[in-house]
Amino acid sequence: xxxxxxxxxxxxxxxxxxxxxxxxxxxxxxxxxxxxxxxxxxxxxxxxxxxxxxxxxxxxxxxxxxxxxxxxxxxxxxxxxxxxxxxxxxxxxxxxxxxxxxxxxxxxxxxxxxxxxxxxxxxxxxxxxxxxxxxxxxxxxxxxxxxxxxxxxxxxxxxxxxxxxxxxxxxxxxxxxxxxxxxxxxxxxxxxxxxxxxxxxxxxxxxxxx
Amino acid sequence: xxxxxxxxxxxxxxxxxxxxxxxxxxxxxxxxxxxxxxxxxxxxxxxxxxxxxxxxxxxxxxxxxxxxxxxxxxxxxxxxxxxxxxxxxxxxxxxxxxxxxxxxxxxxxxxxxxxxxxxxxxxxxxxxxxxxxxxxxxxxxxxxxxxxxxxxxxxxxxxxxxxxxxxxxxxxxxxxxxxxxxxxx
Numbered sequence: 360x361x362x363x364x365x366x367x368x369x370x371x372x373x374x375x376x377x378x379x380x381x382x383x384x385x386x387x388x389x390x391x392x393x394x395x396x397x398x399x400x401x402x403x404x405x406x407x408x409x410x411x412x413x414x415x416x417x418x419x420x421x422x423x424x425x426x427x428x429x430x431x432x433x434x435x436x437x438x439x440x441x442x443x444x445x446x447x448x449x450x451x452x453x454x455x456x457x458x459x460x461x462x463x464x465x466x467x468x469x470x471x472x473x474x475x476x477x478x479x480x481x482x483x484x485x486x487x488x489x490x491x492x493x494x495x496x497x498x499x500x501x502x503x504x505x506x507x508x509x510x511x512x513x514x515x516x517x518x519x520x521x522x523x524x525x526x527x528x529x530x531x532x533x534x535x536x537x538x539x540x541x542x543x544x545x546x547x548x549x550x551x552x553x554x555x556x557x558x559x560x561x562x563x564x565x566x567x568x569x
Numbered sequence: 570x571x572x573x574x575x576x577x578x579x580x581x582x583x584x585x586x587x588x589x590x591x592x593x594x595x596x597x598x599x600x601x602x603x604x605x606x607x608x609x610x611x612x613x614x615x616x617x618x619x620x621x622x623x624x625x626x627x628x629x630x631x632x633x634x635x636x637x638x639x640x641x642x643x644x645x646x647x648x649x650x651x652x653x654x655x656x657x658x659x660x661x662x663x664x665x666x667x668x669x670x671x672x673x674x675x676x677x678x679x680x681x682x683x684x685x686x687x688x689x690x691x692x693x694x695x696x697x698x699x700x701x702x703x704x705x706x707x708x709x710x711x712x713x714x715x716x717x718x719x720x721x722x723x724x725x726x727x728x729x730x731x732x733x734x735x736x737x738x739x740x741x742x743x744x745x746x747x748x749x750x751x752x753x754x
Contacts, residue, residue, distance in 0.1 A: 410650055423723055426603040452719035453650040453683045480651050480721035498605065500598070500629070542634065543670050543724035544605055 388567045390525040393518040395461075396470040401438040404445060406456030411477040417488035418529060420520055422554045423459060423481055423537050424546035428496045430506055432466035440494055441470055454480045459492040461519060467511030469519050482540050489523060491516070497547030508550050516553070517561050524566060531566065534558045597628045604672030604726075606633045611677060615688070615709035619753035623712075623730065627745045628674070635747070636666040636728075638738050648718035648727050649683075658685045660713040660731030664738055664751065668726045673717065685716045685731070711736060711753055 429440055441464075445457040452458075458480035462470040472492070473479060481490030493512050499505030516534075524533045536554050537545040546554070598607060607628040614622035627633065641663040646653035656663075673681065688709075714731035732751065739750040 410652070412651075426723075428600055451678060454719070454721065455651055458721065458723055478651075478721075481723055483720050483722035483725055486721055496600075496603075537724065541669065541722070541724060545670070545724050 385528050385530045385568060387521075387525040387528065390521040391518070393469055393515070393522055396438075396468055398471050401441040401470055403442070403457070404449065406473065406477075407449075408455070408477070410455040411473075414476060414478045415487040417527070419535050420489050420491055420523060420529070420533055421482050421485065421535050421537055421540065422516070422546050422550070422558075423490060423492040424497045424550055425492055425494050426496050426498065426545065426547070427494075428499075428504065428506060429494045430465055432464070434468075437464040437466070437468060437470070437494065440464075441472075444492075448480065452480075456480075459490040461489070461491045463491065463493045463512050463515045463519070465494060465506075465509050465512055467509070467515040469515050482537055485540050488535075489527075491519065493546065493550060495550075497550035498544050499547075502548055505547060505549050508553050513553055513557065516558055517565075520558060520562060521566065524562065531563060532559050533562050533566075599628075599674050602672045602674055602678075605670035606630050606668075606672075608671065608673045608677060610674075613688075613712070615712065618710055621709055621712035621730075621751040623715075623749040623751070625747040625749070627747060630742070630745050630747070633671065633742070633747070634669060635740050635742060636668045636671075638740065639665040639667070640735065640738065641665055647716075647729055648720045651721040656685065656716075658687075658714065658731075659716060659729055660733060662732045662735050664730040664732060664736060664749075666728045666730070666749065667720075668728070670724050671726055673726070678717070681715070681717050683717065685714050687714050688712055711751055 425444055427440070431437065441457070441462050448454040448458050449456065456473045459472045460475045460479055462472050464470065475489055478486040479488075479490040480486060481492070482488065493508065493516070495506035495508075497505055497508060520534055523529065534554050536551050537543055538551060597609060608625050609628050610626045612624045614624070641647065643657065643661050644655060645663070647656050647659065647663060647665070649656065711732055711734065712730060713733055716729040716731070718727045718729065719725065720727060730749070730751065735754045736751040737754050741748040741750070
């Protein structure tokens with residue numbers, strides 16, 4: 360009788376442990392790697408890696424806007440805009456590199472920003488998480504003069520999120536706005552709900568556990 | 570018929586007023602500086618020995634949240650680049666004003682830079698003309714330095730006010746101004 364009880368307890372403990380491991384690290388079905396433009400493509404300056412911290416295990420993706428009005432889909436304009444963001448972060452803010460790990464432009468291109476081996480400089484106290492910025496100002500002045508998120512940008516947000524979630528075994532809900540962590544308006548009223556509703560809904564529907 | 574015309578005129582007047590209002594509140598805004606609120610300029614009143622008044626002139630500040638105020642001691646680190654470091658050059662005490670979604674416009678930003686700007690006993694700054702309206706004579710002995718820093722977060726900006734002794738801080742918001750009053754404790 361005692362042996363049987365011990366066996367039942369052992370089985371229960373094993374089940375709880377396995378479930379615990381599965382919960383802690385979700386294993387997703389492989390996701391396609393989206394094409395990404397390298398740092399060379401936007402003529403990035405070298406990062407000052409001596410001033411950067413190795414990134415720990417993040418558990419989500421944090422979305423931002425640049426808060427600079429931008430709607431061009433031209434490759435050269437987008438590259439120049441990313442370079443401007445890097446200059447602003449390095450020269451005006453004193454950062455070691457561009458603050459975000461990935462950049463998405465209005466035509467849905469994905470560009471590599473800061474290496475995701477390093478902590479970002481996008482969300483204070485949460486920089487171990489991946490920071491993704493979409494070029495544009497999605498807040499404006501009370502919404503006036505704001506950019507609107509394009510379908511192509513949204514598609515890129517989905518494909519990048521799915522691939523990163525798979526690569527890093529992130530748990531749902533994967534996507535957050537910067538404003539979920541502090542009292543900022545970033546990423547703006549015309550992007551925020553895309554992240555909260557559409558992107559999260561999309562990921563809930565299409566991410567399948569392996 | 571008259572009613573219709575009156576209504577049309579009223580609607581047109583409303584539209585025109587809205588456009589003028591939006592224009593008036595945004596035309597001093599630098600689009601490439603970003604942020605929801607911007608500091609256009611700053612001035613100081615340093616005519617009292619134990620008091621200092623720092624006035625920030627704002628663009629687009631009606632709904633601005635006041636900055637978070639923290640008083641830091643000598644050994645407490647301050648933001649520098651993406652990290653925090655000790656900076657004894659600021660002064661014995663540091664008033665940390667942490668702004669959200671607020672940026673400094675280019676001209677003032679360039680004048681301040683990221684360095685510690687010392688304020689000498691005569692009220693002007695040691696390194697060039699930081700302040701447009703800097704008084705030439707001052708009895709002030711409380712405020713010693715000013716420095717801007719950007720924590721690793723695209724919505725945060727910090728202004729440090731270095732003080733000789735521990736100050737009392739009072740913040741006031743009037744029209745498009747944010748006034749910081751420092752008094753010796």
